[in-house]
Amino acid sequence: MSRAAPTGWQAVHDEALRRIQTREWPPGALIPGEEDLAAELGCARATVNRALRELAEAGLLERRRKAGTRVTEVPSRRAQMSISRIAEEIETRGARPGYALIAADDTPMPPARRHALGIGPDTPTRHVEALHLADGAPYVHENRWISLAAMPAAASADFTTMSANEWLLRHAPFSHGTLDYSAAAAGEAASHLGCDAQTPVMVLDRATFGPETPITWVRLTYAPGFHLHMKI
Amino acid sequence: MSRAAPTGWQAVHDEALRRIQTREWPPGALIPGEEDLAAELGCARATVNRALRELAEAGLLERRRKAGTRVTEVPSRRAQMSISRIAEEIETRGARPGYALIAADDTPMPPARRHALGIGPDTPTRHVEALHLADGAPYVHENRWISLAAMPAAASADFTTMSANEWLLRHAPFSHGTLDYSAAAAGEAASHLGCDAQTPVMVLDRATFGPETPITWVRLTYAPGFHLHMKI
DNA sequence: CAGTGGTCTAGACCACGGG
DNA sequence: CCGTGGTCTAGACCACTGG
The missing domain is CATH 3.40.1410.10 (Chorismate lyase-like)
Structure with missing residues (x-):
């Protein structure tokens, strides 16, 4: 029934998304640092970075050096439309x-x-x-x-x-x-x-x-x- | 007058964009492989990959395993707008x-x-x-x-x-x-x-x-x- | 089957900016 | 100051797919 479970950075992406949607990481919360997440999920920090960067680009996370990564309070997402001939x-x-x-x-x-x-x-x-x-x-x-x-x-x-x-x-x-x-x-x-x-x-x-x-x-x-x- | 020259993957991104816009890489052309570009530009392949991936997401390049990377013939770009409260x-x-x-x-x-x-x-x-x-x-x-x-x-x-x-x-x-x-x-x-x-x-x-x-x-x-x- | 991009890793350095 | 994310690197393995 369910789609094949992604692996690699997509798995991290999906897991983080799940925690956001289930409020395990509530809006405004500070989430664990990349190093911690990498250790918890058993992957390299770069992999976590890639996943969280995508979520930040999607407007679900806000990342700032030293301050860490937070779940966006009121997500301001982007609507996309393809412009073609x-x-x-x-x-x-x-x-x-x-x-x-x-x-x-x-x-x-x-x-x-x-x-x-x-x-x-x-x-x-x-x-x-x-x-x-x-x-x-x-x-x-x-x-x-x-x-x-x-x-x-x-x-x-x-x-x-x-x-x-x-x-x-x-x-x-x-x-x-x-x-x-x-x-x-x-x-x-x-x-x-x-x-x-x-x-x-x-x-x-x-x-x-x-x-x-x-x-x-x-x-x-x-x-x-x-x-x-x-x-x- | 000109902005500060970016470094790292953005420099590769900008250089590739320049070659596309100047038709140095004309529409439809096969561009060099990541390994070659990395050697030419003096950086790691991962850096080239990051830059070309962004251009592909923007619709300017088409990338396929084995076939290599081509400049999009008729770019179908994405318009974006932010959806908020x-x-x-x-x-x-x-x-x-x-x-x-x-x-x-x-x-x-x-x-x-x-x-x-x-x-x-x-x-x-x-x-x-x-x-x-x-x-x-x-x-x-x-x-x-x-x-x-x-x-x-x-x-x-x-x-x-x-x-x-x-x-x-x-x-x-x-x-x-x-x-x-x-x-x-x-x-x-x-x-x-x-x-x-x-x-x-x-x-x-x-x-x-x-x-x-x-x-x-x-x-x-x-x-x-x-x-x-x-x-x- | 072999070449190309896709991705992961471990480690490193750096820039920013909160405390 | 110093912790955190941002990025680079060199190397490796893999997945896909064109020839």
Whole structure:
């Protein structure tokens, strides 16, 4: 019935997790030091360290030199979600992905966005507007600006068959970014999404940065019914 | 100008990251084995392993025994966000948290939710409805059911001053859960949030499980203007 | 079957920071 | 100051899996 018992550091991890969940190590309690635990569990200190480090990263333990390791009083855990190509996202939902370019031009980036992204007024950008489809139905509307300073090749890239989303994932050396989800009325994207302008939809504003420079900013307006699923 | 150069495994991590970003190790390429890298960088194999493991967890590398380590073709990265007490979430936004209980009763859990959560029809639940405030203004409406099979103490808990959210974080041995964000019209929560019933708002459906049993299901309806921020 | 990553060990040194 | 976690090392064995 039960899964095979892990060995090594996972066994230590699981045992520590058990003691936390059973309140054998209650919230706020100071747990034994690595050396003691290693002796008790019959393994090396490095093994205990690995296990406790994972639990600390998960937010269940707080570790500080000299002070020792404590069980977090009110665990503040991390929710995770995988960010991938939009086409892959659609496939994951069991649908056939489609793509249609609406416009690829030089529409200027809104000044407010330029400023937020840290793109100077002289930096050229390219604008791309497109629609992603799931089984032929509108899935998400994409409105994007790409910094030509960071990605000069984007000036001549062909976005009629490959979406800017995928093109950037393949060509941009991106290092970090921010995602900002909000609820809004469909507004201008409504006609593309086949819904009413006042229909509530999920909007994702996403900024992406390379090692040193801003690369792109995009607003994704999802069709009604979209829901963002995460695990913790 | 530049930050202090890390040493140890972080130095290896940063060096590998640099080679990936500069395309010195292009997407899809097989990178040197741990032993080779350790020799080249002048450290132990365990140090290289630690560094490459982090990069693999970040989705930038794919590692397989015997096959070696490759640079991910299209990196599918993870977005993270910290899940904490609602009061803490409000404080993080620079506001003073407030709380008001609306109802704590035995309103039955909707059958569809019972089924989705895996709670049998005979399992008793407690219902709690409340409003969280930020600087006195409505922040989020909470509509929750708690399984009394998993948390019998919830039957007699007082939710007038401490929210069910915080009470559960302190008392429930929760292990995992799911979060589901969507956009919807404010609907029934509109009166509590001080907005129109058709105003688009963010809705979070959250299921929480203990080591073996379902604990609670909650629908959080956020006030207009809420936005979910994540980093990648 | 053999090469690669995954992990464990025993010992060591060090950095941080509580007392 | 000095205990605790953070990390490194050299070596070893093992598990998985590609060729």
